[in-house]
Amino acid sequence: MSAVSNLATTKKKITLKDLQNKKAQGHQIVALTAYDYSFAKSLDAGGVDLILVGDSLGMVVLGHETTLSVNMDEMLHHCKAVARGTQRAFLVGDMPFLSYQVDVHEAVRNAGRFLSEAGMNSVKLEGGFHMESTVRAIVRAGIPVMGHIGLMPQSVHQIGGYRIQGNTASKARSLLEDALALEEAGCFAIVLESVPTRVARLITERLSIPTIGIGAGVGCDGQVLVTYDLLGLFDSFTPKFVKKYANLRAVITEAVEQYICDVRDEKFPAQEHSSLISEDEWQLFLDDLNGS
Secondary structure (H helix, E strand, O other): OOHHHHHHOOOOOOOHHHHHHHHHHOOOEEEEEOOOHHHHHHHHHHOOOEEEEOOOHHHHOOOOOOOOOOOHHHHHHHHHHHHHOOOOOEEEEEOOOOOOOOOHHHHHHHHHHHHHOOOOOEEEOOEOHHHHHHHHHHHHOOOOEEEEEEOOHHHHHHHOOOOOOOOOHHHHHHHHHHHHHHHHHOOOEEEEEOOOHHHHHHHHHHOOOOEEEEOOOOOOOEEEEOHHHHOOOOOOOOOOOOOOOOOHHHHHHHHHHHHHHHHHOOOOOOHHHOOOOOHHHHHHHHHHHHHO
């Protein structure tokens, strides 16, 4: 049995301690996004360590241009579905835009809903040192928090688009300070998005908590990708850091086209896809109709 297969059959639930041990032992944390029961079940069976129910669902599932339109009800709805499909992976729910930025007390209440209502094990929020008090409050409430710095999609208009962050000396220093502040506030891990490899590696080395990279090179403690990107299901745009491991959009399109042809040519449904009635019962039915 391969290492991956062996991992996939292990039903022990991944915990925060397991993630911390992976960093300490130099083992990579493998993370992917999921937004529904079926995908979550497949990723969990495949052996991923962490499943993020990301607000990226706004773009890849709901068709919005950015993540900003996603609200709490939508996030909780999708988180519940993912939780039902997951046995092993550690679950992280993405706090949507304006669910934690306005008021600390509201942030704690909203974060709590991800655990109490939606079955998540933790939440993720964007922002550096200016989110320190919010992180502290959520952690004090017993809710694990994953940070997110670098390219922050919820701030896309403020930063002027989807651009690399930390690519100057001063910006790299700011990222490091953000990471250290989040660690001090109690985050159990930090996502580093679209950060130069050397900067991400240095931040990772300076932190005692794991870093999860997306477009941040190989120096992080783990990696995450949007599953729809990995599988080639989302084609509006493809970030440079994405590696497509499949092109399922083409496979789906081909299957749909074949289905259309089979229906129009009356090749589907065939006999093996149809239900039968016995000759005796059919004759009784006809006799009944003729006698009425």
